[in-house]
Amino acid sequence: MKKIIALLLASIMILSACGANTDTGNGDNAGEAADTSKITIWAWDPNFNIKAMNLAKDVYAADHPDLTVDIIENAQNDIVQKLNTGLSSGTTKGLPNIVLIEDYRAQSFLQAYPDAFYPLTESFKASDFADYKIGPTSVDGKNYGLPFDSGVTGLYVRTDYLEQAGYKIEDLQDITWDKYIEIGKAVKEKTGKDWISLDPNDMGILRVMIQSAGSWYLNEDGKTANLEGNAALKEAFETYKKMMEANIVKIHADWSQFVANYNSGDVASVPTGNWFTPSITAAADQAGKWAIAPLPKLTNNPESVHASSLGGSSWYVLNVPGKEKAAEFLGATLGSNVDLYQKLITDVGAIGTYKPAAEGEAYKAPNEFFGGQEIVADFAKWTAEIPNVNYGMHTYAVEDIIIVEMQNYLNGKGIDQVLTDAQKQADAQIK
Amino acid sequence: MREAKALNIKARTNVISWSFISVAVIMICAFYFYPMIQALIMSFQSGTGTNLSFVGADNYTRLLTDSTFMTTLKNTFLYLIIQVPIMIILALFISVLLNDKDLKLKGFYRTAIFLPAVTSLVAYSVIFKYLFGADGLINAMLLKLHLIAAPIQWITDPFWAKITIIIAITWRWTGYNMIFYLSALQNIDNSIYEAARIDGASAFTQFTKITVPLLKPIILFTSITSTIGTLQLFDEVMNITRGGPGNATMTLSQYIYNLSFKYTPDFGYAATVSYAIVILIVIFSILQFKLAGDKNG
Numbered sequence: 001m002k003k004i005i006a007l008l009l010a011s012i013m014i015l016s017a018c019g020a021n022t023d024t025g026n027g028d029n030a031g032e033a034a035d036t037s038k039i040t041i042w043a044w045d046p047n048f049n050i051k052a053m054n055l056a057k058d059v060y061a062a063d064h065p066d067l068t069v070d071i072i073e074n075a076q077n078d079i080v081q082k083l084n085t086g087l088s089s090g091t092t093k094g095l096p097n098i099v100l101i102e103d104y105r106a107q108s109f110l111q112a113y114p115d116a117f118y119p120l121t122e123s124f125k126a127s128d129f130a131d132y133k134i135g136p137t138s139v140d141g142k143n144y145g146l147p148f149d150s151g152v153t154g155l156y157v158r159t160d161y162l163e164q165a166g167y168k169i170e171d172l173q174d175i176t177w178d179k180y181i182e183i184g185k186a187v188k189e190k191t192g193k194d195w196i197s198l199d200p201n202d203m204g205i206l207r208v209m210i211q212s213a214g215s216w217y218l219n220e221d222g223k224t225a226n227l228e229g230n231a232a233l234k235e236a237f238e239t240y241k242k243m244m245e246a247n248i249v250k251i252h253a254d255w256s257q258f259v260a261n262y263n264s265g266d267v268a269s270v271p272t273g274n275w276f277t278p279s280i281t282a283a284a285d286q287a288g289k290w291a292i293a294p295l296p297k298l299t300n301n302p303e304s305v306h307a308s309s310l311g312g313s314s315w316y317v318l319n320v321p322g323k324e325k326a327a328e329f330l331g332a333t334l335g336s337n338v339d340l341y342q343k344l345i346t347d348v349g350a351i352g353t354y355k356p357a358a359e360g361e362a363y364k365a366p367n368e369f370f371g372g373q374e375i376v377a378d379f380a381k382w383t384a385e386i387p388n389v390n391y392g393m394h395t396y397a398v399e400d401i402i403i404v405e406m407q408n409y410l411n412g413k414g415i416d417q418v419l420t421d422a423q424k425q426a427d428a429q430i431k
Numbered sequence: 432m433r434e435a436k437a438l439n440i441k442a443r444t445n446v447i448s449w450s451f452i453s454v455a456v457i458m459i460c461a462f463y464f465y466p467m468i469q470a471l472i473m474s475f476q477s478g479t480g481t482n483l484s485f486v487g488a489d490n491y492t493r494l495l496t497d498s499t500f501m502t503t504l505k506n507t508f509l510y511l512i513i514q515v516p517i518m519i520i521l522a523l524f525i526s527v528l529l530n531d532k533d534l535k536l537k538g539f540y541r542t543a544i545f546l547p548a549v550t551s552l553v554a555y556s557v558i559f560k561y562l563f564g565a566d567g568l569i570n571a572m573l574l575k576l577h578l579i580a581a582p583i584q585w586i587t588d589p590f591w592a593k594i595t596i597i598i599a600i601t602w603r604w605t606g607y608n609m610i611f612y613l614s615a616l617q618n619i620d621n622s623i624y625e626a627a628r629i630d631g632a633s634a635f636t637q638f639t640k641i642t643v644p645l646l647k648p649i650i651l652f653t654s655i656t657s658t659i660g661t662l663q664l665f666d667e668v669m670n671i672t673r674g675g676p677g678n679a680t681m682t683l684s685q686y687i688y689n690l691s692f693k694y695t696p697d698f699g700y701a702a703t704v705s706y707a708i709v710i711l712i713v714i715f716s717i718l719q720f721k722l723a724g725d726k727n728g
Contacts, residue, residue: 081692088481088698108695112480200587201675251565253586253672393479397694400499404677406587426496430695 022194038068040096044076054422056333097326118317124335132388151312152383154292161268166189172293180296184248195248197261209236212308214387222392225426273310307385432485476699490703526612548607557603589679
């Protein structure tokens with residue numbers, strides 16, 4: 001009998017040893033999370049978010065040499081997956097202090113894991129930030145996210161191709177999507193270049209169009225789908241089909257092909273978020289050939305304006321040891337430092353959503369690559385006009401339904417039937 | 432007295448042998464059966480993230496009316512019905528060719544055909560994505576050879592995307608299955624073939640009447656493992672087409688991933704979909720055993 005007990009104990013010890021081993025193996029920062037002289041930050045995109053955070057870190061280090069800030073780069077999908085597994089398992093070991101979350105997904109995290117995030121209401125002044133960023137980052141009046149980059153959109157255009165087709169950049173100010181397609185046809189005819197590059201698996205262009213009209217896939221409550229009878233969405237669908245049928249679209253399947261289509265000069269325009277600027281300027285030989293026009297608006301929708309948002313993300317503090325330090329760090333840097341925002345513009349090209357920063361010098365500087373256009377000032381102006389919508393909890397779930405129904409629509413199914421079917425599927429999916 | 436002692440020794444050997452096994456048993460229970468039972472319990476719950484609550488059989492009824500689930504099921508079956516037979520026949524064929532006694536450079540051919548099976552799933556998927564891209568090598572080659580007039584949309588067309596996935600998994604797994612056949616072929620006594628040749632059997636008759644029946648257990652084994660593999664297909668689809676266009680190439684496993692990580696997480700419903708896969712695998716394995724009609728398969 002003793003032997004059995006001894007053996008059982010031994011095997012339990014082996015098991016627990018295994019457990020302990022995997023713990024130290026997985027959470028490189030498991031022990032460090034408890035150590036409050038160090039905070040860990042997760043973000044994606046080394047040329048943008050990581051670079052911006054490094055600037056903030058340097059600024060903060062000048063006054064607080066005792067705090068170590070460890071910035072770890074992860075792909076966005078990996079961050080989403082790690083957060084989901086970590087938070088749902090109930091253990092916060094191995095999770096960072098600060099994490100970057102895309103605005104479209106923010107509500108999904110904040111509401112699915114109610115106590116996992118630390119409120120930042122005290123750490124910064126919400127009214128200093130663009131209105132449209134506050135909705136997605138807060139729950140029940142409490143701010144959980146510090147708004148970061150603006151997803152404000154513009155229409156990037158190759159002016160040399162435009163001129164060959166007999167148009168000037170002035171002709172693109174305040175146009176409708178119908179006019180946009182018309183110009184695209186002329187450019188294609190004269191230059192042989194496609195007008196826009198689209199990914200059939202990414203309906204970003206639809207999101208841009210409907211947000212410009214103050215509409216979204218979901219209702220104001222953020223929980224129920226708003227597809228059937230959504231006038232803005234209907235027109236966006238029709239516009240998308242018109243583009244496809246006008247034979248001005250080059251299809252890409254992933255990000256690198258998307259960027260390559262522009263860098264190689266194969267495609268002449270892109271309506272997208274301002275974070276695309278570094279990808280455009282990466283092709284140094286195209287300097288002076290680009291300009292940025294305001295976003296076209298929906299032709300038949302009186303609500304639609306020449307400003308919208310695509311992407312954009314915010315910083316969140318997790319409810320783990322070190323949260324006070326992390327909140328203080330965010331508050332002192334991206335939450336209030338006007339000079340830091342000037343540096344973000346000059347060094348990273350990141351346009352924030354902190355209103356007082358727009359008064360700074362860097363915001364007014366002309367950009368030689370874009371023919372001396374004051375692009376930051378333009379973007380800042382459009383940021384203020386972005387309609388505020390509630391992205392809700394299910395943007396990506398609904399979008400996957402939309403992607404499928406869009407294919408059906410392009411193949412000849414009636415628009416009203418398409419939206420009715422999409423609504424039915426969405427209702428079943430997101431209850 | 433003596434009898435009691437004998438019993439005692441027997442009991443002690445029992446205890447010792449059981450305690451050796453117990454380590455493995457405890458491990459399997461802790462890391463296999465416990466999560467399986469937890470997942471089963473979870474499949475009766477629904478809600479976002481950590482806000483799970485019991486909903487009875489709701490998840491299972493939702494499964495039957497879920498059009499995305501049905502599409503992924505259809506896609507998975509399409510891969511299964513088309514890809515598994517092609518791959519099994521191809522592997523069988525290649526292994527018979529490579530088993531030829533007079534073949535030179537046998538080792539080289541075997542290595543070359545087995546090599547895809549050692550590459551990382553993600554790495555080869557990414558390479559396939561670029562090979563089959565609209566401006567990729569395959570299109571460039573076909574265009575140069577004047578076999579096609581315009582580039583084929585391998586990744587973004589619903590039909591061609593499925594073909595691309597099937598080509599990719601066939602490339603990756605044929606060599607793996609071939610190895611099983613090769614080793615089994617080497618266990619077939621050459622005298623059987625000699626006898627058949629003396630009786631005047633053609634090469635084809637030898638293949639269908641001798642090779643295939645003798646390889647039956649292995650064919651059964653490879654078709655079951657391939658079926659299970661196909662039902663769990665994830666990496667290739669995730670990396671090559673991301674399930675697109677729309678959900679034209681999405682598999683069951685990718686749907687589970689989307690439900691748990693891409694959308695607002697509903698782990699309960701995701702667990703239900705995983706149990707649907709479990710049930711399918713069990714049904715298919717039983718079916719294949721029955722069709723093969725071989726108990727010792």
